[in-house]
Every structure is written in C-alpha cells, then in structure tokens.
Amino acid sequence: xxxxEDVHKLVSTAGLLLVDAMxxxxxxxxxxxxxxxxxxxxxxxxxxxxxxDAWQYIIDNINYEPVLEIALNILRNMPATHVFDRELRVxxxxxxxxxxxxxxxxxASLEGSTIGFFWENWLSITQPTTLRFPLxxxxxxx
Amino acid sequence: MSLREESLNVILAELLTERGLKALGxxxxxxxxxxxxxxxxxxxxGVRIVIEGKKPGMWNALVEQCKKRIDDNVCDxxxxxxxxxxxxxxxxxxxxxxxxxxxxxxxxxxxxxxxDRAGLDKWLGVTSKPEKYVDVSFDDLLTYLMxxxxxxxxxxxxxxxxxxxxxxxxxxxxxVSAHVNVERLKEVLELKKVEENxx
Numbered sequence: 001x002x003x004x005e006d007v008h009k010l011v012s013t014a015g016l017l018l019v020d021a022m023x024x025x026x027x028x029x030x031x032x033x034x035x036x037x038x039x040x041x042x043x044x045x046x047x048x049x050x051x052x053d054a055w056q057y058i059i060d061n062i063n064y065e066p067v068l069e070i071a072l073n074i075l076r077n078m079p080a081t082h083v084f085d086r087e088l089r090v091x092x093x094x095x096x097x098x099x100x101x102x103x104x105x106x107x108a109s110l111e112g113s114t115i116g117f118f119w120e121n122w123l124s125i126t127q128p129t130t131l132r133f134p135l136x137x138x139x140x141x142x
Numbered sequence: 143m144s145l146r147e148e149s150l151n152v153i154l155a156e157l158l159t160e161r162g163l164k165a166l167g168x169x170x171x172x173x174x175x176x177x178x179x180x181x182x183x184x185x186x187x188g189v190r191i192v193i194e195g196k197k198p199g200m201w202n203a204l205v206e207q208c209k210k211r212i213d214d215n216v217c218d219x220x221x222x223x224x225x226x227x228x229x230x231x232x233x234x235x236x237x238x239x240x241x242x243x244x245x246x247x248x249x250x251x252x253x254x255x256x257x258d259r260a261g262l263d264k265w266l267g268v269t270s271k272p273e274k275y276v277d278v279s280f281d282d283l284l285t286y287l288m289x290x291x292x293x294x295x296x297x298x299x300x301x302x303x304x305x306x307x308x309x310x311x312x313x314x315x316x317x318v319s320a321h322v323n324v325e326r327l328k329e330v331l332e333l334k335k336v337e338e339n340x341x
Contacts, residue, residue, distance in 0.1 A: 004319075007315075007319050007322070007324050008312075008315045008316070008319055009315075010324065010327055010328065010331065010333070011314065011315040011318050011319045011322055011327070012311045012312065012314065012315040013331060014327060014330075014331065015310075015311045015314040015315060015318075016307070016311055017331075019307070019310075019311075070330065070331075073330045074327070074330050074331075077322075077323065077326045077327055077330050078318070078321075078322065079321045079322070081321055083317055083318065083321060084318055084321060086317075087313075087314050087317050087318055090310055090313070090314065091310065091314060094306070094307065094310050097261070097264045098303065100261065101259070101260050101261040101264075102213045102215075102259065104260055104261070104299070104303060
C-alpha cells in the first residue's frame with residue numbers, strides 16, 4: 001500500500017515530467033509551424049485534450065518520442081476533471097515562464113539536460129535522498 | 143581623425159585587462175576570428191565578457207546587440223560603451239596614442255548580464271534594468287565593470303526557479319492526488335518493476 005506521502009511524491013514526479021514535456025513542447029512549437037504554442041493551447045477549453053493531440057502529432061510526425069511518450073501516458077492516465085484541468089494550466093504557466101527565458105533554457109532541454117538539472121535541484125530541496133523515486137526510462141539518461 | 147570602433151573596442155579591452163581585471167584572476171583575451179563573433183571577448187575566471195562599443199547616439203543599437211549576445215550564449219556579461227569624448231589628434235595615431243586617448247576619454251557605459259536576461263522578475267517580482275552610467279572616466283568604467291562582474295558571479299538564478307517549481311508541484315500533488323489512480327500512475331512511471339525488483 002502507498003502512504004499519503006508516497007502518493008504525493010508520485011504525483012509531484014508526474015507533474016515535473018509534464019512541466020518538462022511542456023517546456024520541450026514550446027521549443028518544438030517555435031521550430032515547427034504545425035505545432036501549436038503553449039499559449040494557443042491554453043486558450044482552448046480542454047487543455048488536457050489539446051496537449052494529448054499535440055504530443056501525439058509530434059511523436060507521429062516529428063520525433064521526440066522518448067521525451068513526450070511518458071508525458072503523454074501520464075496525461076492519458078489522469079482524470080478528465082475540472083480540478084485537473086485547472087492544475088494543468090498552472091503547470092503550463094510555469095513551463096511557459098521557463099521556456100520564455102533563453103538564459104534558463106541554456107541549462108536545459110534540447111541542448112542538454114534541463115530535466116536532469118532541475119530534477120536534481122528540485123529533489124535536493126523537496127525529498128530526502130533515501131526516499132527518492134528513480135527517474136523513469138529515458139529521463140535517467142540526462 | 144576617427145578610428146574604427148572595432149579597433150577602439152580591442153584596445154579598450156586590452157587596457158581594462160592590463161589595468162584592473164588581471165587583479166581579479168585569470169584573464170584570456172580573444173580577438174574576432176569569424177564574422178558573427180564579437181570584436182573582443184574577455185574570459186575572466188571563466189566568465190565571458192564582451193565589450194560592444196559604438197560612437198555616440200547608438201545606445202539603443204548597443205542594448206539590442208548586447209541582448210543578442212547574451213541570448214545567443216556568446217557571453218555572460220556584456221559591456222556597452224559609447225565613446226562619448228575620445229579625441230584622437232594625430233592623422234595616423236599609433237596604438238600608444240589610442241591608448242592615451244582612451245585613458246583620458248569619457249564614456250557612456252552600461253552592463254547587461256545573463257542575470258538580467260533570465261527574466262527573474264517572473265520568479266522574484268523584481269524588475270531588473272540594464273545599468274547605464276553617463277560621462278564616466280576610464281577608471282570609473284573599470285570600477286563599474288568589476289562590480290558588475292562580482293554581481294554576475296554571486297547571483298544565483300536557479301534557486302528562485304527551483305523554489306517556485308517546488309511550490310507549484312507541491313500544490314499540484316495536493317490538489318490532484320485524490321483523483322489519481324495510483325497503481326496506474328506507478329505503471330506509467332515504470333515504478334512497478336523497480337518495486338518488484340527491490341522487494
């Protein structure tokens with residue numbers, strides 16, 4: 001059985017992976033006309049659906065499967081509720097702020113390893129070493 | 143006699159290096175090799191400093207040029223210099239003449255660092271503006287440059303971002319946890335296999 005604390009960490013981890021995928025998404029959108037920007041998607045009524053469609057489109061037509069597939073799976077396993085949509089928008093705003101700073105992106109993403117960088121820093125603040133979740137799949141490579 | 147800005151920039155960088163920056167640590171001076179590169183790049187203890195100098199009246203162009211240098215990751219600190227009063231009397235000035243003129247000249251200077259361009263106002267609520275100082279001497283320019291370098295070295299731009307990420311993710315987990323199927327999420331995050339292997 002999972003303790004409340006474990007569930008909290010699990011969902012935080014999922015949230016972090018979603019934020020990173022959104023940062024990636026914003027960079028991909030700046031390079032490919034067919035991919036809507038985060039701002040465009042946030043204007044839609046159903047952000048969850050918009051992200052799912054966009055990430056599936058990127059995986060099928062462009063690439064970045066190792067990065068986006070896990071985020072897409074997380075999203076698909078999340079409930080389609082009003083609460084989740086609202087919280088997803090908060091994550092999208094955070095991703096937007098990170099992606100809009102070229103200097104912050106220097107630590108990161110397509111050029112290298114934001115995920116690993118932010119992951120390590122965030123973990124060091126929020127989780128004691130002994131209780132850390134391992135990074136899933138591809139992300140461990142960063 | 144007017145000298146090309148490029149030459150003034152390179153000689154100014156040499157003077158700044160000789161007259162003060164060396165005191166702060168290891169300095170490497172790199173001159174332009176290709177077209178897109180700046181005229182001169184100073185590496186001071188690993189911090190890359192570019193000097194962009196122009197004739198008076200070109201301040202806005204300098205600011206834009208410096209923003210581009212920082213955003214393109216060419217440097218960490220960009221020094222904007224308007225050669226406000228640099229007089230060269232000789233028709234064919236030697237390098238020594240140019241150095242003397244720069245040492246006795248007056249400049250409008252400004253500094254733009256990656257800290258300014260990180261958009262920390264979003265994370266800290268503090269708006270940063272590029273600094274500008276008008277009609278300063280060479281010694282003042284050197285002093286301002288040294289203090290700008292010190293600020294760049296000290297400033298931590300990542301902590302506020304990490305802190306905000308922590309808050310947002312904490313809130314996200316608190317609000318969403320009750321609605322999530324934990325076992326399914328574990329599978330997605332590939333934690334089931336880890337648990338089975340370790341347990």
